[in-house]
Amino acid sequence: MAFDGITTACLRKELEEKLLGSRIMKIAQIGTNEIVLTLHPVAERGGGQAKLLLSADPSLPLCYITTENKNAPATAPAFCMLLRKHLSGGRIVAVEQPGLDRILRFTVEHPDEMGDLERHTLVMELMGKYSNLIFTDESDTIVDSIRRVSSMMSSVREVLPGRPWFIPETQGRRNALAETKENFAASLSGSTRPPASVLTGTYTGFSNITGEELVRRAGIADDLSAGTLTEQETEKLWQTFSAFTEDVRSGKFTPTVYFSAKTGAEDGTADTRLQPCDFAAFGMEIYGDRPSRVFSDMSSLLEFYYAEKNRDSQIRQRTSDLRHIVQSLLERDVHKYDLQRKQLKDTEKKDKYRLFGELLNAYGYEIEPGTSSCELEDWHTGQKVKITLDPQASPAENAKKFFARYTKLKRTEEALSGQTEATRAEIAQLESILVALGNSAEEGDLAQIREELEKGGLLRRHGESTKGKAGRTKVPVSRPFHYVSSDGFDIYVGKNNLQNDELTFHTAGGSDLWFHANDMPGSHVILKTGGRAMEEIPDSTFREAAALAAYYSSGRNQEKVEIDYVQRREVKKPAGAAPGFVIYHTNYSMMGDTDISGIRKAGV
Numbered sequence: 001m002a003f004d005g006i007t008t009a010c011l012r013k014e015l016e017e018k019l020l021g022s023r024i025m026k027i028a029q030i031g032t033n034e035i036v037l038t039l040h041p042v043a044e045r046g047g048g049q050a051k052l053l054l055s056a057d058p059s060l061p062l063c064y065i066t067t068e069n070k071n072a073p074a075t076a077p078a079f080c081m082l083l084r085k086h087l088s089g090g091r092i093v094a095v096e097q098p099g100l101d102r103i104l105r106f107t108v109e110h111p112d113e114m115g116d117l118e119r120h121t122l123v124m125e126l127m128g129k130y131s132n133l134i135f136t137d138e139s140d141t142i143v144d145s146i147r148r149v150s151s152m153m154s155s156v157r158e159v160l161p162g163r164p165w166f167i168p169e170t171q172g173r174r175n176a177l178a179e180t181k182e183n184f185a186a187s188l189s190g191s192t193r194p195p196a197s198v199l200t201g202t203y204t205g206f207s208n209i210t211g212e213e214l215v216r217r218a219g220i221a222d223d224l225s226a227g228t229l230t231e232q233e234t235e236k237l238w239q240t241f242s243a244f245t246e247d248v249r250s251g252k253f254t255p256t257v258y259f260s261a262k263t264g265a266e267d268g269t270a271d272t273r274l275q276p277c278d279f280a281a282f283g284m285e286i287y288g289d290r291p292s293r294v295f296s297d298m299s300s301l302l303e304f305y306y307a308e309k310n311r312d313s314q315i316r317q318r319t320s321d322l323r324h325i326v327q328s329l330l331e332r333d334v335h336k337y338d339l340q341r342k343q344l345k346d347t348e349k350k351d352k353y354r355l356f357g358e359l360l361n362a363y364g365y366e367i368e369p370g371t372s373s374c375e376l377e378d379w380h381t382g383q384k385v386k387i388t389l390d391p392q393a394s395p396a397e398n399a400k401k402f403f404a405r406y407t408k409l410k411r412t413e414e415a416l417s418g419q420t421e422a423t424r425a426e427i428a429q430l431e432s433i434l435v436a437l438g439n440s441a442e443e444g445d446l447a448q449i450r451e452e453l454e455k456g457g458l459l460r461r462h463g464e465s466t467k468g469k470a471g472r473t474k475v476p477v478s479r480p481f482h483y484v485s486s487d488g489f490d491i492y493v494g495k496n497n498l499q500n501d502e503l504t505f506h507t508a509g510g511s512d513l514w515f516h517a518n519d520m521p522g523s524h525v526i527l528k529t530g531g532r533a534m535e536e537i538p539d540s541t542f543r544e545a546a547a548l549a550a551y552y553s554s555g556r557n558q559e560k561v562e563i564d565y566v567q568r569r570e571v572k573k574p575a576g577a578a579p580g581f582v583i584y585h586t587n588y589s590m591m592g593d594t595d596i597s598g599i600r601k602a603g604v
Helices: 005-019 078-087 181-188 195-202 208-217 231-250 298-366 395-439 443-455 497-507 539-551
Strands: 023-031 034-040 050-055 062-066 091-096 103-111 117-125 132-136 142-145 256-261 274-280 292-294 373-377 384-388 481-484 490-493 513-517 525-527 560-567 588-593
Touching (some): 005 062, 005 091, 005 103, 023 078, 023 091, 034 078, 078 103, 078 117, 078 132, 181 231, 208 231, 208 274, 256 298, 274 298, 298 373, 298 384, 298 443, 395 443, 395 497, 481 539, 490 539, 497 525, 513 539, 525 539, 539 560, 539 588
Antiparallel strands (some): 023 034, 034 050, 103 117, 117 132, 132 142, 256 292, 373 384, 490 525, 513 525, 513 560, 560 588
């Protein structure tokens, strides 16, 4: 949801309850458009210390109490110095919101140079690209702002020192908190637009989702036009509207974040953890039974929501960077593998050259000097073999050349056989890393993938020469996915090759069951049997373990994937093999469904 007037009203109530009477201890400008006020709330409001973030960033305007510490530049900008001069040591005596506008006014009382009390107002305008933080005097004359707006930039309102501050024109929208039943009905009457659109366009501070929510609560179809509503439907919508605005007026808010489960996104990821997709100041029926979390206040919600969004954005960016590196390495290896196979195919001629040399040594005395070609009988097959000769050389010298070619091709074949196998193994490893990148949901997951690339020499160790171990940033430990089958059995899924090895050879017991997609890269899946024999495990648990192995593989976009499974003791790791690479000689097979929506994660 956008930072609308309803969200602003919820935030105003919280800030008034927590910060009214607070003394401003410190003022820091931590970014071009961001100010942080360090406050000391009065004892009856909790005392201690609070930090208020005020951001007029056009792309993401925000205002909330934060627990995060951010570093300020050594030299404070002019606007920050102005606030320090007038507001340091002052007390917040009012937190107001004009109507349901996306505006918060912080009135601060502080002593002037003579010791007399005076008041200034810090106006936080949360209006998208028009957002601003404006400092005014008692007569609402602008002293300065964090973003100055001249007449060249806006024909509606100048935001410059000495100009009067006023609320921008709201395009005829009305204050929902002061609406009457007659005016409400009149706004709907005759309109060809949907009721939700009428509400959004008529009332200040209403976002699109707010209008849709009120229509949903009223039980009105969203494909009707407002002008066709019956008298009963209009009455029902008015009752819903009135109840909603009364909750806003009385401060009955329930700040809620809504989540969406990511099950195979467009970027090929397989991250199934819950991700925040929206928030609201109230519980929203429009989201149905979507997972949600209620917060005690709007500040906690906003800090959580945007931290998660920022975290997801960083993970996606870093995943994308690593994916680009791995994809480039993979394309290089595939090209190299094709060349190696072509060269290896060329070495198949070696036996022909050896035969030519042997035939020339055996029958060379019959060949006339200066002959450019001859036909000799192959004693193995009895057929004639045509041999092209160098007429300037004797038969013995020609034989020597053919043996030299044979020897060279034989050495090439021996060298290429090992190189081609190594390249093929590296391709398999890189393909498995691409699958692992799709499973990555945390910094720790990406750190393990980077570690595997570095240990394998596929990626240069980043910053090691300057920082060393002591300078490395501590990364959260990454753990395998943990699911619980419908029959109560624990199932673990490795997110990457390092976890696959750890899971298979250290976590799993010998009698536990090991699952893996047949002949394609994917996660190792361990079904903990608790010592039970294979015959004692329910079929439904087998199907769920197979589904996890299918989903966490490169075949997740298929409907079904062939899955191999075997007792863990049958799985071996060859000496010197790459992480995640194992062998097994006897196994069972079954088809695994790639739909895992019905499998429960542990702790959820």
